[in-house]
Amino acid sequence: MATTSIPRAAVARxxxxxxxxxxxxxxxxxxxxxxxxxxxxxxPFLHTIVQSFTNESPMTFGPIKWVGLRNYGNxxxxxxxxESLAFTVIFTxxxxxxxxxxxxxxxxxxxxxxxxxxxxxxxxxxxxxxPTIVVATAGQWLFNQQFGMFDDVWSRVFAGxxxxxxxxxxxxxxxxxxxxxxxxxxxxxxxxxxxxxxxxSELYEAARVDGASAWRTxxxxxxxxxxxxxxxxxxxxxxxxxxxxxxxxxLTQGGPGSSTSLLSYxxxxxxxxxxxxxYAAAIACFAFLIVLVISLVGYAFLRRSQNAF
Amino acid sequence: xxxxxxxxxxxHSVRSQRGAWRQRLGPIALYVLLAIFVVITFAPIYWIIxxxxxxxxxxxxxxxxxxxxxxxxxxxQSVAGLVPLGTEFLNSAVISSASAVxxxxxxxLAAYAFARLKFPGSNILFLGILxxxxxxxxxxxxxxxxxxxxxxxxxxxxxxxxLYVNLLLPTSVWFLAGFVRQVPYEMEEAxxxxxxxxxxxxxxxxxxxxxxxxxxxxxxxxxxxWDEFFTPLIFSRSDATTTLTLGITQAATDPVHQQVxxxxxxxxxxxxxxxxxxxxxxxxxxxxxxxxAGALKG
Numbered sequence: 001m002a003t004t005s006i007p008r009a010a011v012a013r014x015x016x017x018x019x020x021x022x023x024x025x026x027x028x029x030x031x032x033x034x035x036x037x038x039x040x041x042x043x044p045f046l047h048t049i050v051q052s053f054t055n056e057s058p059m060t061f062g063p064i065k066w067v068g069l070r071n072y073g074n075x076x077x078x079x080x081x082x083e084s085l086a087f088t089v090i091f092t093x094x095x096x097x098x099x100x101x102x103x104x105x106x107x108x109x110x111x112x113x114x115x116x117x118x119x120x121x122x123x124x125x126x127x128x129x130x131p132t133i134v135v136a137t138a139g140q141w142l143f144n145q146q147f148g149m150f151d152d153v154w155s156r157v158f159a160g161x162x163x164x165x166x167x168x169x170x171x172x173x174x175x176x177x178x179x180x181x182x183x184x185x186x187x188x189x190x191x192x193x194x195x196x197x198x199x200x201s202e203l204y205e206a207a208r209v210d211g212a213s214a215w216r217t218x219x220x221x222x223x224x225x226x227x228x229x230x231x232x233x234x235x236x237x238x239x240x241x242x243x244x245x246x247x248x249x250x251l252t253q254g255g256p257g258s259s260t261s262l263l264s265y266x267x268x269x270x271x272x273x274x275x276x277x278x279y280a281a282a283i284a285c286f287a288f289l290i291v292l293v294i295s296l297v298g299y300a301f302l303r304r305s306q307n308a309f
Numbered sequence: 310x311x312x313x314x315x316x317x318x319x320x321h322s323v324r325s326q327r328g329a330w331r332q333r334l335g336p337i338a339l340y341v342l343l344a345i346f347v348v349i350t351f352a353p354i355y356w357i358i359x360x361x362x363x364x365x366x367x368x369x370x371x372x373x374x375x376x377x378x379x380x381x382x383x384x385x386q387s388v389a390g391l392v393p394l395g396t397e398f399l400n401s402a403v404i405s406s407a408s409a410v411x412x413x414x415x416x417x418l419a420a421y422a423f424a425r426l427k428f429p430g431s432n433i434l435f436l437g438i439l440x441x442x443x444x445x446x447x448x449x450x451x452x453x454x455x456x457x458x459x460x461x462x463x464x465x466x467x468x469x470x471x472l473y474v475n476l477l478l479p480t481s482v483w484f485l486a487g488f489v490r491q492v493p494y495e496m497e498e499a500x501x502x503x504x505x506x507x508x509x510x511x512x513x514x515x516x517x518x519x520x521x522x523x524x525x526x527x528x529x530x531x532x533x534x535w536d537e538f539f540t541p542l543i544f545s546r547s548d549a550t551t552t553l554t555l556g557i558t559q560a561a562t563d564p565v566h567q568q569v570x571x572x573x574x575x576x577x578x579x580x581x582x583x584x585x586x587x588x589x590x591x592x593x594x595x596x597x598x599x600x601x602a603g604a605l606k607g
Contacts (some may be wrong), residue, residue, distance in 0.1 A: 023426075040453065041449055051451060105346075126350065129532055134554070137558065138356070267447040284451070
């Protein structure tokens with residue numbers, strides 16, 4: 001007994017050591033990514049929450065004071081913030097809906113068989129590959145009244161009508177949304193294309209044999225199967241919209257007034273032009289809260305649609 | 310009797326006629342829609358290219374001139390006189406490629422650990438990294454700015470690379486972990502039996518199988534980093550770190566007339582989009598498949 005138990009214990013110890021080594025190795029391997037994210041994203045985020053309850057600013061000398069919820073209270077009485085909040089909601093809802101619908105159209109086009117498919121797919125990739133700031137800067141000139149291409153086409157279609165796109169609150173908002181859809185729908189289309197290609201082609205065949213119309217096939221066969229992809233995509237598209245910055249910086253600088261000033265742009269202005277760190281932090285935290293709520297609601301829908309099968 | 314037969318036959322013939330129409334109409338409608346899509350997508354890009362290679366007085370005519378009838382490089386020459394174009398191009402290239410390389414390397418290590426090695430807390434860490442990707446950049450930017458000020462990293466390439474890598478990490482880890490899981494485990498077991506160590510297995514067995522995925526991830530990260538604007542806007546202060554994306558917003562002002570010249574902006578825009586367009590067109594298949602794979606892992 002004793003003679004056999006000693007080697008067994010040694011083997012167990014050695015395998016336990018190997019197990020421990022593997023765990024240490026695993027921690028060493030994930031350490032760079034984890035440390036990077038904690039130091040450059042999680043810690044600054046927590047610090048932002050703390051800052052949002054203070055009057056911190058690089059302009060004030062002396063100790064930073066706690067102001068409780070005052071920043072948050074001021075936010076809702078500040079017309080520039082409430083206006084930018086309103087536009088952020090409009091922009092997120094309108095751009096997300098338009099983008100998803102347009103992307104569904106592109107994806108079903110790209111999914112059908114035709115000649116020169118790879119050329120069309122390549123064209124679809126171009127807006128995705130471009131820097132948003134280039135798109136936004138070009139947008140200033142596309143919508144230019146008199147020499148803008150978009151404006152020119154518009155006036156040809158609508159018999160000489162030349163609206164002043166970027167000087168009118170509503171039209172400037174529309175311009176931001178249209179340009180955003182143009183830039184980002186191709187990416188959404190690629191994601192939806194992946195979803196479409198995951199649907200077995202026998203299902204299309206079966207629907208066709210049963211004599212279902214194209215619309216009926218889409219609604220009863222494709223849409224339910226595409227739902228998980230679609231909902232995941234909506235979460236991503238909507239949260240990215242809330243945090244959009246480049247498009248407004250390049251196209252309208254938040255104007256006219258602050259009618260197109262998205263929350264991210266507002267934070268940037270308050271923090272780096274106004275130098276009100278505490279106040280900007282509160283607006284930033286509020287932006288995060290909106291992202292959180294949208295993600296949670298989207299996730300709940302996603303779970304429900306996955307449970308439906 | 311004959312009447313009734315006719316009545317019964319009529320709907321059928323109408324339907325088959327409509328079916329024939331639809332069959333003929335289908336492809337035509339498809340090509341019309343495709344043409345509309347291509348025009349909508351390409352028109353603004355064409356406008357940028359045309360504006361870049363046309364002198365502004367030849368471009369802005371009434372009615373607008375849509376044809377490249379006055380090809381000239383004058384806009385590029387003027388911009389090159391106003392802006393350190395070469396430096397900015399180099400900054401963009403160095404910062405984005407270094408960020409992409411570092412991201413792919415650290416993500417390969419982490420993805421292997423997450424996909425293959427069981428360790429306490431692995432699920433929570435993996436999910437945490439993923440969810441931390443949802444933290445808005447603006448919700449971290451003020452403390453980051455203060456941290457970087459304290460560390461003397463404002464207006465340095467190293468500082469920008471640290472920030473860019475941070476942006477690329479969450480989706481990249483997620484992407485690669487999915488691919489590591491697909492590598493057949495038997496190969497690694499066989500190597501283990503032969504006495505191969507961990508690093509040997511990772512670099513001689515796993516990495517070669519993953520090469521296409523690593524290349525795709527590098528491309529997507531490279532393009533994403535090249536396009537980044539918000540980070541240099543906050544952290545660049547001089548020519549030493551100004552990227553093309555930032556340069557385009559600063560440079561286009563004509564010092565004589567004190568106004569923004571569209572031709573200059575278009576020329577800079579074309580320089581900024583040319584490299585990513587070439588990458589996107591040459592590696593179209595890999596990028597599309599990569600984006601799709603990233604989506605499906607959800």
